[in-house]
Amino acid sequence: xxxxxxxxxxxxxxxxxxxxxxxxxxxxxxxxxxxxxxxxxxxxxxxxxxxxxxxxxxxxxxxxxxxxxxxxxxxxxxxxxxxxxxxxxxxxxxxxxxxxxxxxxxxxxxxxxxx
Numbered sequence: 001x002x003x004x005x006x007x008x009x010x011x012x013x014x015x016x017x018x019x020x021x022x023x024x025x026x027x028x029x030x031x032x033x034x035x036x037x038x039x040x041x042x043x044x045x046x047x048x049x050x051x052x053x054x055x056x057x058x059x060x061x062x063x064x065x066x067x068x069x070x071x072x073x074x075x076x077x078x079x080x081x082x083x084x085x086x087x088x089x090x091x092x093x094x095x096x097x098x099x100x101x102x103x104x105x106x107x108x109x110x111x112x113x114x115x
Contacts, residue, residue: 002096002113003028005030005092006092007086007087009033012092016094016109019110020113037082037083037086039080042079042083046079056090096112
């Protein structure tokens with residue numbers, strides 16, 4: 001089953017859930033805003049994505065621009081920030097076993113679910 005790290009305020013995240021539902025794909029929704037990921041869970045997701053914390057930052061968010069833009073922080077510091085401010089995490093993130101994918105654009109999801 002695919003796990004979807006989701007933020008309901010995000011239209012792209014909602015679109016991916018709709019796409020999965022329309023295509024009969026079994027999935028579990030994890031609402032990362034109301035149930036933020038722990039630092040260890042973020043590390044696990046990053047490993048599955050094969051990315052660094054800065055790679056999954058939403059740099060267009062006002063919180064990022066106002067507080068974190070142009071800061072040179074360690075991976076551990078970014079992970080701590082992401083666990084406290086899940087709205088800064090790119091979404092949706094789809095997880096299937098040992099791999100994960102940022103589900104944008106939605107067309108990328110098709111290839112991911114067919115693997």
